[in-house]
Amino acid sequence: MNDPDKGATITITREELHRRAWETPPHELAQEFGITRRRLIEIFIKLAVPYPRRLYWRRKTAGKPVIALNLTSPPQDTPQYIVIEPTLPRRSPHEGSVPWHPLIASWHKERARLRALPPPYGTALDWTPLQLRQHKILDMIFKAVQKDGLVPRDARREKGFIFQYQSIEILCSLTEKKRRIQEPRVRTSEFVFVLKPTGNLVFKIERCFANNGRREWLEEGGRRLEAMVPEIISSIREAALASLRLWQIQQEQTRKSAEVRERREVEAKRRQIDRNRWEAFIEYGHRLTVADQLEKFIRHLECTTSDFSVIIDGRPISDWLRWARSHLEKFDPRLLSTEAIFAEIAERRDSPRPEKSAGL
Template sequence: MFDTILLASLVEHTRQPLRLISMEHRFTRQELYDRVWSKPMSHLVTELGTTMAILSTLLRRADIPSPSSGHWMRKEFGKPTEQPPLPPTPSGCVEPLVLDTEKQGGRRKPKHVTADPATALGVAQKTPMAEPENPVQTTPKPRPTQPTTMTREELYSAVWTTPMSRLAEEYGISGNGLAKICDREDIPYPPRGYWAQHAVGKAPKRTSLPKSSSARSITIRPTPLPPPPIELPPEVKQQADRARASASAFVVPERLLRPHAVIASWLAEHEEKKRQARNERDPWMRNLYRPSEFTETDRRKHRILDALFKAIERQGGKVVRGERGVLFAEVLGEKVEFQVREKQKQERRPLTDDEKRWRSPGDNGWKKELAPTGWLVFEIKTWQWPAGLPHQWRESEKQPMEGMLPDILATFVAAGPLLVQQRKEREAAERERHLAEKRRYEEQQRRKRDANRWRKFRELAQDWRELATARDFLMALRSVATDSSVEIDGRCVEEWIAWAEEWLQRTDPTANGVDGVFKQVADVSDWTYRD
C-alpha cells in the first residue's frame, strides 16, 4: 500500500524536477505524533526546514494533537503536563503524510496524498520507481551573532522570496521585529495569507518598492538570547518537589475563619477607616475617610493569600508587612518582596454629558479608562531574584490562581538557598573589592613615597652642586689679598671666611658619607611633600 501511494504521488508530479523528491519528509501519523511531542514546534520546523503554518496545517488535516502554549515551559520546571492520545485516523487521510520543504517557486505538493487505488496500481505497474535511498537531511542553521547589513532593495527582495518568520530567524530576530524594520524603512512586505496563496499558485502581485531619498544601508542586529534556565541543585530540587507535593493538598477556604496576621491587619485597618468615616461630621471629610467596599476579587485575593502565607510559614518561612504595605516573604533569612494585583485592561467608554460639554472639536467621542478584569497576577518584585526562576504568575480561564499556589510555594522554597548563595557571593565579591581597593591604595602610596624620595635625592644633588659653586667662590675669596684689620659688622675677614666654611660643612649632604645621603632619602614619607 505504501509503494502504491508513493508511486501515485510521483506520477501526479512528473512535470516537476526529480530533485524535489529529496526535499520531502514522509511520516506515518504515529511517527509525526511522536516527533511533535518530543520537542517544541519552533525547533521541529527548523529541523524540517518548513514553516509553522505548513506544519500546523498538516497536523490539523491529519487530526494530530499538538502541545498547547506553555507546555514546554511547564515541563521544564517540572509542572504537570497533559498529552492527549493520538485519535483514530480521520477519513480521507492516507499515509504516509508528505511534508514539502521546497523553498523555490512553483506549485507545491499537497500535504498528504489521496489517490484512487486502482489508478495508482495501474501506474505502479507501468512505472516502477523506487524511493530515494539517501534523502537530503536539512540541518538547522546556527543562530547569527553578528549584525547583517544590506540595502533597501536587498531586504525588499528577501521578504518577497522567503516568509517573514523564516527570514527573521536567519537574522536572529523575531518576525514582528523584522516587520517593524520594514515599516520604518518604508519597505512593503507580503500581507497575511500571502504564502498560503503562493503555495497554490494564486499569490497576489508584489507591491512595488517606493523610492526613498535616504541612501543609507540597513543594519539588523540579532536579538540577544535570554539566559538559559538555571539548573537547581539536587537537594534544592528535592525540597521544592516536597513543598509542591505538600501544597497540592491544601485547599483555599471559602471563608476566612482564622485569617493570617497580615490579612487580619488589612481587615482591621479597613474597619477602622469605616469607623472614622461614620464619626466624621463633615461630609467632605467623611467621603475622604470612607474606604471602598471589598469586591469579590478582593475577598478572593484575601483567601488565596491567607492559604499561601500559612503554607510558607509551614515550610519555615515568614510573611511580614513592611512600610507602605509592602509584603515580604522571609525564606532562610532572605527577604523576597512580592505583590498580588488585579489585572487591568483599557476600555473605551462614551463621554459623559459634562465631558461632551467641554470637548474640543476634533476630540474623540470616547475616553480610555482602565477597567478591572477579575484576573489576579502574582509578581516577585525583588531585583536579586535568581535568573531562571519564574517571577510572575498570571491566572486565566484554564489556570486559576488557586491552581498555581503549589508552584508559587515551590518557587519560594527553591529561591531560599539560591538567594543565600547569591548573598554570600555578593559579600565575597565585596570583600574582594575592598581588598583590591586596599591594594590599589597601598600601591598608590608606595609610588607616591618613592616619587618623594627621588625628589629628595634630586634636591640633595642640587644642594651639592650649589655647595660646590659656593666652595669655589670661597676659595677665590681666599686668594684675594685683603686688609685683616677691616671689620664688617664686628667681624674681620678671616672670621667671615671661617663662618662660610662652617656653613659649607654643616649643609654638605655628603658630610656623613653615602650612608648619610641615603638615610636622608629613606626618611622621606608619602606625606613629606604636601603639594
Template structure:
C-alpha cells in the same frame, strides 16, 4: 544548601571548546544560559551556532583566549544546589509537593488576611483596583468582585507557608514580605484589568442668535478619549526581591489551562529557589566588592610606592646639588686663601675671620658634614602622614624624562 564551584578561566575556555555547552552545563550543574553568561563576562569566546553539527575536520579553529581586563574573572564561580549525593551537583528544581486546598468560604482568616479585609472594606476604588492605605493591608490590588477570592488565596498560601516556618508581615511602605531561609521576598497579588474605551459625550445644542464669544469647553472635552478600567477576574501572584534575576520563576496566574487556585503549591515551592537566588547574588556581589577593594588597595600601595620613590630620588638629587655647591665654595675658599699673603696684617686678620665663617656655612650646606641617617633612610613614612603629592621642583624629572625617551 548551596556550594560554590570554581574553574580557572583557561580551564573553562578549554572545556567549552571540547564539550557542547548544554552537556557541559549539565556536568557542572548549571543551566546552559548561566554558563554562557559567565563565559561572556569572563571574555571567553564560545563556539558559534552549528559548530558541533559539523565534522571535526570542518569545524573552524578556536579563537585565542583574549587578555583579561578584570582580574576578578580569572576564576569563574558557580553557585550549585547541593544534594545528598556529592557526585550529583545538578541544579535542583523546586519540589511542588501536595496541592494546597483553597477554602470555598473564609471562616477563620489568618490575622494578616483579616487585617487586610478590614482595611480594604474602607478603601475606595482607584482605576478599577481597591486601594487600601499603605502599610495596613497585604499587597492585594483587585476589584471589589475579586476581593473574596483573593483573600481566600492569600489565606491558604500564608497558612501553608507558615508550616515551613516562613514569616509573613505587612510593611509600612506597602510591600508584603515573607522571610524564607533568612532572605526577604516581596509577594503581590494583582488582578488584570482591561481598558474599555467610552463613547465621547454628546455635545449640547447651543442656542442660535448673536451672543458674546466664549470658549467651547464642552467641545474640547468631547475631543478627549474617555475610557475606564474593567476587571477581568484574572489574578496574578508574583514574587519579587532585591537582585532577583530571571533564573527562577516569579509569576503564576490564571490561564485557560489552569486556575491560580490549583497553582498555590507551585508558588510555595518557588519561594525557596527565589530566596536561594537572592542569597547567591548577594554573595556574588560581596565577593566582587571584596575583590574590588583588594584591587583598590593594590593600586593605592603602588601609588604609595611610586610616590615614595619620587621623594627618595628628589632627596638624592637635592643632596647631590648641595654637595656640588659646597665643593664649589670650598674651591673658591682655597683660591681666596692662596692670596692671603698679598694682604696687610690687619686685612689678613679680617680674612681669617671671614674664612672661618665660610667654613661654617659650607659645613651647613654640605650634606656629608651632617647626620646621614636622613639621607640613607629608605623606609617610607607610616600612617596618615604619607601623601601621594609629588614634591615641588623638577629633581625627579630626570627619571621620568629617561622613561619617556626610552
C-alpha cells in the same frame, strides 16, 4: 450596622443588609447575626432586599462571572431598617477559623481603627469579598514561606509586599487583573481607553535578584489562584535561594575586585614612595657638588678679604663668613652620618621635599 457585644441586638439598614447579602454567604451571615438561615431569609423578604440564590455562590466560588441585583425602591410600608435579636450564639466572620498571619492581621486592625474614627475620617469601608479572598491566599503563602525563613513585610510605597530572606528582598504583588478596553467619550465622537476590572486575580514576582523561573500567575480558563498557591510558594522559595546564591557570588566577586584594586593601589603607592626616595638620594649627590663649589667660594672670599672688621648690616665680615660656613656644614652631606642620610630619605614618602633636608 452597630457592632454590639455578644447577645445584644443588631440594628441594620436596608442598604447595609443588601451589601452584606451579596458579599457573604447566607449561612455565614446568619451565624454572624446569631439567627437561623430561615430567619435571615425572612428579614430579606421583610425589607424587600434581593438576595443571591445557591447558583450565584456556586458560580462565584468557581470563578465564573456573576451579577448582583441592585437594591430598588421598596413598597411604601417597607421599613428602612430592622432590629435583629440574636437567638443563637453570634460568631464574627473569622471567629473559629485559623488566625490571620500577623501582617494580614495588622491590615485588618488598621482598617478597623479607621472605621472607628468619627466622620469624615471614619470613611474606610469593609473589605470586599475579592479583598478577603486575596487575604486568604496571602495568608496561605505567608505562613508557608515563613517556615523556610522568608519574612513577609509590607511595601506600601511599592504597592505590594516583600519577602525578606537574609540579605535578599523579593517584591511581590497580588492584584485584580484589569483589561484595557475602548469606550466612546461622552458627547464626542472620540474614543478613550480605560482599564476595567476582570474579577480575576494575578500574582506577580515584581522584583527579584535572580530572573530565572516563573514570575506571574493569572486566573484564566476557570482555574482559580487558590489552586496555584503550591506552585507560587515553590517558586518563591526557589527564587529566594537562587537570589541568595547569586547575591553571594556577586558579593564574592565584588570582594575580590576590591582586593585586586587595593593591591594595585598599594603597589602603585610603594613605587611612588620608592621613586621619591631615589629622587632624595639623587638630591644628596647634587648637594655634594654644590657643597664643593660653596667650599671653594668661601675659601676664595677668605683669601681675597683684606679687612675682616668691615661692618655690613651691623655685622663684621668675619661673622658673615662664619655664618656661611655654619650653613655649609649643615648642607654638606659628607658631614652627615650614613644613618642620618638614610633616615631622611626614609621620610621622603611624598613628592614634596622635607624642609629640613635643605639645611639652609
